[in-house]
Amino acid sequence: MLDHRKHEESRLRRVHRRRLCIVAWAFTLISSMPEARDCAAQPSSASDSVVPESIQAEMQSAQELLTHATVEFEGPSQSRSIVLFDRIVEKLEGLKRQEQLPLHGEEILAQVYDLQGRAYFNIGLQEKTAQVFRRLIQMKPQYTLHKDQVSPKIVAFFNSVKKELVGYLAVSSKPPGARVALDGTFLSITDFFPIEVLAGDYSVEISREGYQTESRNVSIAPRITETVEVALTRTAASGFFVTQPTGVEIWIDGALRVVTGGSLHPAAHEEFKALGFDPAQTSARTEAPNILLGPHTIEFRKRCFESIQTSFDVEEAKDYDIEPVRLQESLASLRLVSDPPGAKIILDGEPKGATPAYLDGLCSGSHNLEVRHAAGKFVQEIILARNEELSLDCPIRPSLAFLGVLAESFAAERYLTEADTRVGIKLAEVRSLNIVRPPIERVNQALRSEGLTLADLLPKAGGDPERVRKATEMLSAALDVQGFLIAALSEQQILRNVTLSLLAAGSSLADTREASLVDTDSKAGIIEDLDHLASLSRTWSGLITIDVKHQRGLPVLRVGQGGPAERAGIRAGEILISADGKTLASTHELLELVAAKKPDAALRLIVEQSGTSRVVELTLGMTPVEVALNDQGILYNRLMLDLRQELDGRPGTESAAFARLNLGLCALHFGDLAAAHEHFLAAARDLPRRPGLGRGTALYHLGVVLERLGYSKEALESYRAAAAVEGATVIDNDGPLVKDLVSEAPGA
């Protein structure tokens, strides 16, 4: 006994030095138990389902007590731990009696009995020790103590107690692999060596899929081994499949049963070669068990291969070798172009280069195609047939994030969900934009990081445009969208109208529109506005004519420099008599005629000078057009989406530079002089120096912005530079000359 005490004390001393580590171990042990983890993550009942909160509290309390008790157990006064273990036992046994003890509770209880038994043993109370160990073994007959962790004397004592309580059971079946349950509780899979079982009478159940379940009654006596041998009776058939290639899914009656795998047995190589198979690509004989008697449909499926369907009749419960199947490869190709080009192709989540692209060797079947560009994206589900060569034009559309509905009053809050649904239905009609709904928590989190709320993005008195601009840029990057839509539900006309606020990335002020939620005309209001694509160019003749009463034809006041009329040799002062055979009574008629034609179309003119007429063939051109600064019919934020798309989609091109120019005008519309300055500066750098709209135009607008910002000297320099661009205009190529505008500017 003394030796034992010494051994135990010496062990305890070692352990005591690592007391904190052991406490941590106790925690780790508990928390690392799968059941404990499950319980921590989601409450579970005794059978690991839902654990009521009161039980969780009890378990929490037991764990805290165990921690405390373990510290005492490892300390110098180990006996003080016994009382604490008693308290834990009382708690957990109580739950067990009520059948409310979770699985990890049983683990704790076993741990408690283990430690408490050892504590009793260490103070010499062997009867108490035996009592505690008996409880432990009755709860967990397979529980063992190991000599490398516990004193050998205690282990020997534990085993002696166990011998009095435990017998052994061995079960074997034909075929093996059957499931064995003892009084309904799973024990093991056949065939197994003798397993420790608490002495007593049991019902043993042996079951296997496709075989009839067998039951046996056995009596287990302490220290005695009982053996059960069972021959199982077959009730279902098995199918054996060989496929080329391997990895083919076998679907029986619409359910996936098995996937062929492995490689063909060498002995069968010749046989399969004779059948036209390539043994190197052919699977092993793969079993699909438990096929019920009767007719079945079998489908062989593999990605990138043509599926094969066959039928199969099971007449008796036996093994069937299904005729080997060879699947034909099924590939297709895809040709993708986008406007703008250079967009990233993502096919089924995998990057596939950039547009324009030709992708061959694609599996037939359905695919998720996403063509992604900084300016927006194109998303489509496509289905490829075998050997199909599909060509797709992928228009890149800006993405607009619908950020939800805000209530403007307490009364409106009740209707938020319904309003949200109705707005969503309306927005589904939008064709020119990708409408996305980002997780609102993500939006709120991003806004919170800037110290903003969703409501701060709505136009209001005293709002901070600079913060809104930064927020839209940040959100745009975070959500991979180009604009945002927020709905507001007011107290008046709840569920009839909402106010929609549209914000483009980089915009400092939203455009707002009332939208009807009950209007059934799908093309009405905001939807039409959202789908309206502004035209920022028009067909151009370069003829500036005037209407004069009592005058035959239209006098040509001037011709646009470098424009179609000048190229055709028309000069100022000539009289335009007709166009395409139509006698012209007004310049408006001429403009309508030109507008109806496309750039590069021909216009046949009769012009007259000093009584002599001549025919002129004029090839029409195109003029870019500036956006009006304050046109109530324009949704400037919608326009900005298109302009940004142009800018990001065709970097370095002239059209991108014109988009810059118009983005500057949009910024000017919102009074965002800083942004306008930035855009005009870039446009002045990128636009060509030429007559009409171009660098001179951008420099002129830059001067206007600088003047408004109070930089008179710089404004004057910009004006002068603008005026130096010969023939530069504003509005369009026929617009007022910049040099004339500059001459009107103060101080110019």
Next chain:
Amino acid sequence: MKAVWKSKGCLRGMIRAAAAAAATLGLGASMLPAQILPDEQARRLLEDGRSAIRQGKLKQALDNLNTIVTGFANTDVVDDALLEIGQAHFRLGDDIEKARAAFGEVARRYPQGNAAAGAFYYLGWLTLRNAATRAQVEEALAQFSRLCRLYPKSEWVPRALHASGLAHRRAGRHAECVQFQRRVVFEYPRDDVAPAAQYEVGRCLALGGKPAQALEEYQRLRNQHPAGEWGVRALDRTTALWRLYGGETPSFTLDPGFAFTAGNVTKNVRDMLMTEDGVLWIASSKAGSVAAFADGRMSQSLSLMKPQALAFSAQGDLIAAGESAVRVGSRDIHTFAVPDDREEMKPLDRISAALLLMNGEWLVSDLRHKAIFRFDPEHKLLDRFGGRSERVVSRLLLDDEGAVVVLDQRERCVEFFDPSGQRLRRIDLKGAGFDLRRVVDMAIDPQRNLNILDERSGVWILTPEGRLLASIGGDSLGKPQALALSPDGAILVYDGKLDRVVRFQ
């Protein structure tokens, strides 16, 4: 009976006072017998008032609107009501002072309200409309500028910019006028005032000596509004400008298809005038009348003994000066008297021309006294206009900048004065290529060119600086006596030898 009415009146007054008191104290709707919130009542009164204004019912409008001001002083529409009151006085009652008081009250008491920007606009507009001096024009400009600065997002901003441009034109600053009007055109292209602003751009460009740019601007306006009022007016301007500046020299030819006669009305014609909508007024001493012709048909005739000259007032009314009386439109006849050597008041009986200024003052030229007299609106003599020197004046006109234009036959010159009598400039009727000795009439076109009619040599067009631009019709006219300019720049001349009106275009 009277007592009953009085009692009812009292009751109404008490209810109104109670409602006003409730509104003042901020009591809820439930406290009011009618169960209508004071704000709602005030809004209804405001709508009624506006409706009455639209129908031209001044008194009814003022009743409704004044009820808001007195009985619902704490509601949120009181400033709107005051603004409407001002507009009603201005548009319907022509009572500038009451209008100014109402607008002033809005600007003073409700500077943060919805109506404040409108009040500032009208205060500026009234100042500009009546401005007789440069300082008053600048004051109006300051009001518009204040509006744009304080209420940059207001719907009144485009109107204020437009009015600022007009003020600059009045001050002769054509480049600034163009700049302000262009801002309206560029920045508010859909605003109601945008076509007018674009028209003004063309006008100021023409006035600033840039006819080609003006032509483009008018044409741009016409392209956008081909059938609208401003498009039609723009066509007149392009026609006139093209005729003057389209070729190397102005191109006018006698229209062989036009020869207008109308019996006695076209005999002894002393003056002619054409309105912007093409109505021709003819003053005939033979007929003793002033008759209006639209599309060749007489539309109106006003009797006037010995008519001498015609002019338009600043408000656009026809001023017909007879030898002893002046007629204003079809409304009333005015006579004027000045003290003689014995300080006795003697009526003027050799009136040669008369003009009604924006501030209500009269300018009347008299050949007997060889002077232009200035009278207050009640016809009380104020002073001799333009200094003490003797003048033989046959024509008094107002040009587009509000300057008084005087044709002095004795001095053989045309002089320009501001409405206070300060001389601005003088153009002699003798210069390089011309020496006009028998001048009988004059007209000013929108480019400020002077069209002078000489009895012997026909029509002479002089630039605003007095340089000869063109001479017309010298050979084809017998005895030209009067001329008028049509809106599209054609020149109508009365030939006294043939008693008919001919046209050069």
